[in-house]
Structure formats: structure tokens, C-alpha cells
Amino acid sequence: HQTAEQNIGEHAAALARMPTGVHNFMKSKPQHSRHFFCSHTCPLLKPRREVAHRLFMTSQSRLYFQQQQSAAVPRLSTLLFIFLCFSIFTAAAAVPVALVNMSLPQHEKAEEGEGAANFFSKLEARVKAVDSHLCVGLDPHASELGLGEGATEEESCDAAFTFCKTIIDETAPYAAAYKPNAAFFEALGPKLGTDTLRRVIESIPDEIPVLLDVKRGDIGSTAAAYADACYERDGKGLGADGVTLSPLMGWDSVKPFITGKYADRGAFVLCKTSNPGSNDLLALKLADGATVFETIAGLADSWSRKAAEEDDSSSSSTLSPPLLGLVVGATDPSALTAARAAGTSAWILAPGVGAQGGDLDAACRAGLNADGTGLLVPVSRGISRAGDRAAESKKIRDAINDAREAVIKSKSYSSACDADAEPTGVAPYQKEFLEFSLAEGVLKFGSFVLKSGRTSPYFFNAGLFSSGAALHKLGKAYAAAIMASAEL
Structure with missing residues (x-):
């Protein structure tokens, strides 16, 4: 990682595409800039992927994901073990991972004999x-x-x-x-x-x-x-x-x-x-x-x-x-x-x-x-x-x-986790980021063969954050993560 002072000229274009609040915060707290731009190449596209992937999952959260999979109770063995995890960044290390409850209101069904058939x-x-x-x-x-x-x-x-x-x-x-x-x-x-x-x-x-x-x-x-x-x-x-x-x-x-x-x-x-x-x-x-x-x-x-x-x-x-x-x-x-x-x-x-x-x-x-x-x-x-x-x-x-x-699998797993695990705090920006990723098709569930040859139950394609609106939301979410890390 290089300091903000060394990178500021090279990443000026990328900074211009991010929310003003992010730019101002980085100028005032350069020690956090290394979490935002960790490459001095491709000032627009590489930071976008780095930011998105860092928001989604760090090495610590991957380890936590694997540990939770192996320790899952038998009655959950048929569910898709997906932990949508985030890390809030500091200059030294990431903080513990948060599980995200993505449950949406259920479509209510009429009980037999209740209400008029329509x-x-x-x-x-x-x-x-x-x-x-x-x-x-x-x-x-x-x-x-x-x-x-x-x-x-x-x-x-x-x-x-x-x-x-x-x-x-x-x-x-x-x-x-x-x-x-x-x-x-x-x-x-x-x-x-x-x-x-x-x-x-x-x-x-x-x-x-x-x-x-x-x-x-x-x-x-x-x-x-x-x-x-x-x-x-x-x-x-x-x-x-x-x-x-x-x-x-x-x-x-x-x-x-x-x-x-x-x-x-x-x-x-x-x-x-x-x-x-x-x-x-x-x-x-x-x-x-x-x-x-x-x-x-x-x-x-x-x-x-x-x-x-x-x-x-x-x-x-x-x-x-x-x-x-x-x-x-x-x-x-x-x-x-x-x-x-x-x-x-x-x-x-x-x-x-x-x-x-x-x-x-x-x-x-x-x-x-x-x-x-x-x-x-x-x-x-x-x-x-x-x-x-x-x-x-x-x-x-x-x-x-x-x-x-x-x-159904993603929602059922989220509900099952809520029933068995102690609730963990989830920041609004984290939930908003995941919901936005799902809507944009950046985050998908299924069976995917990665470049490494491993099979993954999810796929996160940060390259799909390509529109101006998407980059703005991505920058806004990361700015919130930086601010949260500064408060710890």
C-alpha cells in the first residue's frame, strides 16, 4: 500500500467519481486511504473491484464462513450455508464479521374458508x-x-x-x-x-x-x-x-x-x-x-x-x-x-x-x-x-x-440462522449494500466453478458495478465503513 499523498494525483479521476464525503474524509484522515485505493493501476476499475470485494468479504470473514459451515447443526445440513459477511476496516485489521438478515415480508396466504375467493x-x-x-x-x-x-x-x-x-x-x-x-x-x-x-x-x-x-x-x-x-x-x-x-x-x-x-x-x-x-x-x-x-x-x-x-x-x-x-x-x-x-x-x-x-x-x-x-x-x-x-x-x-x-434457499437459510444464532448487529449501510448487490445481479446464489477450480455456492462479480449510480452507492457504502472504523 502506498500513502494517499503518493497516490492522490494518480487516483484523481477515481476520486472524482466517488461521493464528495469520501474524498473529504480521505483528505482529513489519510491513514485510512490505503483501505480505499490499494492499487496504483487502473484508477477507476481496480479500486471499484477492490472496494466491492473488501466490503463483501475479507480473509477473516472467509475463515469464519468455513468454520460456521463445518460446525452447522445437522438439521441445517440441507440448506445453503451462505453467510453474507462484512468487515469494518481499521488501519491495522478487520473487525468481526456480521451476519445479515435479508428476510423480506412473506406473501400472506388465506387460510381455508377465510376471505372471499378472488x-x-x-x-x-x-x-x-x-x-x-x-x-x-x-x-x-x-x-x-x-x-x-x-x-x-x-x-x-x-x-x-x-x-x-x-x-x-x-x-x-x-x-x-x-x-x-x-x-x-x-x-x-x-x-x-x-x-x-x-x-x-x-x-x-x-x-x-x-x-x-x-x-x-x-x-x-x-x-x-x-x-x-x-x-x-x-x-x-x-x-x-x-x-x-x-x-x-x-x-x-x-x-x-x-x-x-x-x-x-x-x-x-x-x-x-x-x-x-x-x-x-x-x-x-x-x-x-x-x-x-x-x-x-x-x-x-x-x-x-x-x-x-x-x-x-x-x-x-x-x-x-x-x-x-x-x-x-x-x-x-x-x-x-x-x-x-x-x-x-x-x-x-x-x-x-x-x-x-x-x-x-x-x-x-x-x-x-x-x-x-x-x-x-x-x-x-x-x-x-x-x-x-x-x-x-x-x-x-x-x-x-x-x-x-x-x-427460497437464500431466504430460508437467513431465517434458519436467525433462529439458531445470537443476533449480531448489522449496520444499515451493510444491509443496503447487500440488497443492492442482489438487485444488480452482482451477488448470485447457485453452484459456480471459480478460476481456482473450487465450487462455490455464491458468486460475487464486482465488475458489474459499472454505472454511475452503482459506483455512487458503492462509494457511499465504503465511506460508511471507513467512518465506522474510525469510531472504533
């Missing part, structure tokens, strides 16, 4: 029955129907029905829900298009929830009419179990879809959609510092409670599934993390996997509840255009379940 109750039953969080989209694009330009409305509608019915038959064993998009049916023609949508919905097995993608948003009698059109059965409406809604007109635009005669239905409100243009509005920050989409997530949670209070059949139970979910794009894992924090009990519909480039693994890590539920992954073109739709559906279902298993 869309989400039906969804949870289906998820459990087929062990799947896959939502199969039914989008009969004209280009996929195999018809020429001169096709009649009747021919187009018949082709669309056959197209969707074939997908349903081939994917039913792996589908937690189906999501027909009303726009593609309406485009088939003004006379038969909507009726074709109704026929498709009627052809879906009763035990599989149908989420109608219509994105409605209006008030008063207009909203009530939309609800009738979406929900009524026996030929009067489309007969869906749930819908997608725009929440921008407020509670009175949502209420008709989940209260009164439709208290047994459910809805997903648009929160942070998967299209790039969603940032134009939904990512804007309000006066209180929250983004528009975070505010929507919080409102949806309160609206869901309000709807339950207005429905006498469910007011006796606080464990009923929520009546509203959130639509948050899989293309933005950080938004999924924020939305999950704002509306912890809500189901999240996460479009964008596949054609839009969303990362399934990252979306699952960010969007799942601690018990590995609460996330519905819709896939349309990725299945409809596959050569073997059944095999592709199973592949996606299994990939989602692999990600779920990793979440």
Missing part, C-alpha cells in the same frame, strides 16, 4: 397445482395467422381462434394463467373480432385464470360499463377473471373492477411498463423524492385494502390475497426491486422477457417475494413462434422455478 386466490391455486409462474400470452398477430391480404373478417377470426386454441392445448400443463390481448382481436374486424376473443376465453379450462389485457382507465359509469364488458359471462361479456388497468385516473377508475359484484375478480395496474418510453412519465420524481411508479405501487396496495374493506365477504380476514397486482417490466430489475418494496404483498406481472430483452433470472431475483411467489412472467411470441411450444413452455417454467429455488 382472481388471485384462483391464481395461487393454479400456481401450486402446476408448479408454474408462467403466464402464456395469446396475441394473434396477423402475420402469424398465415392469411393473405384478401382474407375476409370471418376467415381471419377463424384462423385467430385456431391459432390461440392450439397454443392453449399445447401449453396448458405449464400455464399458471393465460393473457389474451384484446387489441389483436379487435383488429380482426368490428363484427366478429370481439366475439372471437370471447370464444377463446371460453375455450380455456375453468381452473386456469384468464387475465384480459385491455389496459382500461376511465371513471364512473364508463368504468362500470368496461367492467361489465370484460367480466360478464353467458354471452353478455367476455368472461375474464382479471384485467389490466391504467391507474392514472385514480381509485374511482379502478373500483368498479374489484368491488361489488366483481369482488371475486382482480386487476393488475400499470406501474413501470417494459417499453423504453415508460421513463418519460413513470420514472419522474415527485416532491417527496419517490418516483411516479413507486407512488403507484403504494397506492395499489392501499386501494387493495380499501376494496377488501368495502366487501363484506372478505372484511373478516386480513389474510386474503390482494385484489390488485402491479405491471412492472422485466426489462428494469431495479424498478422491480423498488415496486416490490413499495407494495410487498402484491403479485407482479413482469412482461418483457424474451423479445423485449428482459433478463428472466434478474427479474425473478428482483420481483419474487421471500417465499418464492408473487411474480407472474408473461411470454407471448417466445412461445407462439417456437417450433415446439410445449417444450418451450416447459423450458421457461423450469427456468423460472430454478430462479425461485435460489431465492
